[in-house]
Amino acid sequence: MIFKGKVFCCTAIPTSYRSEIDKYVKELGGHHFSNLTSDVQYLIVGNRNTDKFNFCLNKRDDITYLKFNAIHEFYEGYKAGKSVDLNEYVLGVFDLLTIAISHIKSDDLFIDNLDLQKVITSNGGQLSKTLTTNSACLITNIKTGKRYAKALEWEIPVVHPIYISHSLTRGLALPFEDYLLDKYPDYAAPIEAPITTKTVSTAKSAPTIHNPTNKIKKTKIDVWNSIMNTKSHEIKLPNSVPKPTSNGIFKGLKFKLLFFNADQKSILNEIITKNEGTITENESESDFKLIPFGNEGISGARTEWLIERSIFYGRLTVDIWSEPTPPINLPKNKTITLSGFTGVEDLHIKKLLAHKGFEIVPKFNAKTSILLININIFQDQLPKSLFEFDEPIVKCPFNSINIVSTKNKIQAAKKWGIPIVSARYAFEVKYDDADNIDDTKWCLYYKPSDKIPSDSPDSGSLKLPSPKKIKRKFGKLVTNNEKVKGIESEGTIDDLDFDLGIGYGKKQKRG
Template structure:
């Protein structure tokens, strides 16, 4: 029986590897007894490379000469060979990444004058005893590329990774610049062979200065040319009884400075640090493996060790809760705004665009430190994310959102495909906008936000622009949670189908974030167009629902979509108004309308009517079969209109009797005729 696993004592890390492959690699590493880190820890010995354009690779190639680079399939192949019994021991050095693996190059005007070659070699100490002058020929340099896994041609095409040239002139050079293909100096080939891995193109971009030495590709060439043996870390001898117990790693290590800001934190074991890789958001969408939310009371985590927080604008309840969590992880709280040890200023996430005014009372020295980046400005989301993932994550989620402005119109928004802390924070952001967050989807919803990582393979093929949204760390939302299976694909697909059936727009989280981006420093909340391919997954073709929420607001027009109050008589009162739908009512049979005013005006009106061709009697005869008829009333009489009933008839009779005495004889006969007609 084997007493030791083949990768015992080996520490590895992945970069640029697709999630599905990465999960398989991690599983195999665990089976073989190795330790996988999601972050680039100081004791990582091997980096499994799926893509060289990641920050991890660029950092290691320049600052970590102790790292050995492995191919993406190295662990999987080694595991398969070990499983079928072909090998008992695994030598990871046998799976090294070829220096120029899958790098496609074009050669153009590579030959250098002899004095330039001597200058490059003699003035850079690390090259003197390792690079020979005769290697600087086009033929040998091209062969070096081919021998180390790369491709080399003299023709240029727009799918090549770089062009090798010593002369910044010519048609191919101009075309490479036009196609944004990096043009690198030939010394890049020999330096990369010396380093044992392809160096970053940016450090070898061809310059017109012939005295340029191009020596910044690696920060520690001395250790490269005089390597130190790797000390293999062997686990303590254990018995089968002791195997289930985990090795306690309580000593500290310095996490990669671009994430941890040079702060000492506790080194996470394989079980503690199985987290989503945040710092590589520009190139890969990796997800949390096992987010940890439990706290070991016997051994407090040093997650916030060395951090000093100043709370600004928080109420007593918020301050109490956050202080307890920060101090549990050995962070410090200060109330002194002049304290020189402040590392983070914490404001409430719902402050949104009011954050600058919240910070106005801070001393100018403190404000300057915030501007210079010496003090980080964060929200409670930062604390929650760090605790959830058990590592320090400073990204857009945990920073103040300047474009967060409350809406006066409540839209109903649902989500699907999200889990963990991201699901919690999305729900909070929707509520901070004064929208309504709906856990269930129905035909009454206005928007469905989908986690595009749930269907990443399909979207990358059919809608790649969804992953090109500028805020890539926002797109990196996990699709599963610790202790549970993946987010239900069936449930998400059902919601998508239902949303299409109900003509509900479907967007990525990029749409929500774009609202914040375009509303920065504005007094009103702006809404981006939904149909933009950077976030649009489905937009209804017909107009039963509008293409954007702003259009939806204008159509409904129940209230203005602004944050400031509207006073009567102000310019803002002149908003678009649509008439309410008119309800068709059954015509009621009212009596004819007649106006009352002064006796003289009534007399004149009656005489005028009697003399007209359309007298009252004639009109009644012509319309006796009609259900309803309205008489047009002059404006001066319209203020005193009543319906003609028995009481009004009696009142008219009394009024007419009073008028008899004042009317002349010529009018008397006409009035008698009118009375007769009206009594019929």
């Protein structure tokens, strides 16, 4: 059968049309799933603004994206005896996007020698001569003009033109939030493309139109929902991580699965056996007892995170991440933003924090309760005491984009008086000490003077200093001599050697 071994999924496709797709795919020997699973190879797209599409865009580089009518036209052509190829129906780089363009100048990121209008339309995009509320984004690197003002008013993403070049290289329109003009107010150095393949030149030549069928090989780590993009753009692994083994990851190991439903067991069985492990019903002869993450746990059991981390690192990985973690009910709502994490650690620490009752805020702002960062980025600039814990927690992989983003968030946190903690806090925090974040085992920055007095009805919340003032005293991040000082802080971070001092006011709590 022509679709044998092929697995399809839809997003933003009408129910009536899905029935037709399901029928045609099955008739041609393939499979059509309603849910986005790790088996899915093709995503049929009716709209880009969906959870499925955005998840695949950010996490799955193995997916082939097909146009809305791909299956119908392929089936009709096949039945008519024509020579048909699914690659003929691949979603164009800018398909389903209406893009407006405003003033553009040459800068250190982009030389204005591309016919952006032609590049966008020849790759499936619709060019809007006027900015409307239906525009997906506005392309410009000049913060002036009516279009720019209206884009801000209508909350339409204003995106630097380098976005076009990088999207062409990726073979798919990238997330707007990674190229927002306000993220790069000063063009001091080229920004790296968030891809691993050779990037389009941003200075001297127009890009060749990308062939969307040339996909980047990625690693599978999320065993339930999808194949995640885990090793993109120069991920720097901790020194303790060995090279992947050449044999099957689970060769010779026996796993006993407990409390999983039938579908989960099927997925785990497939992954484990593909990596030369076996599933056993005899608990006494098993090497590992696996239970679902979030389960209260039984003696000696591990969660499915053992499988995910092992797949990610290409070797058997048994560490604290896969130990069962009981939930806690926080005394009140806690919001937290993460920065500097990537790959399997990014996936797992978000699940861990949500499991413990935190509300994860993707966009860091002055009302966020806590900033949690990957301290491995700044290992040489922080005291060793922060790393005296299980290495897999504090020595997490990161990439060059993580560095820039984390530096900016640290500066903002110090400006707003928001506590900064390491990943250790996520593992050790309990109900009784959810507010005691100023513990030097995990806390990097804290301002006790910002806390409302204990007799206040709002005790425990942070009084945030106004970000409008240019100059203010901040606590200092813990330095290598672990002294806590007050420093004058102003301006923005412009290199990796900015002051990483973190502290807790006049006194430092000892853990």
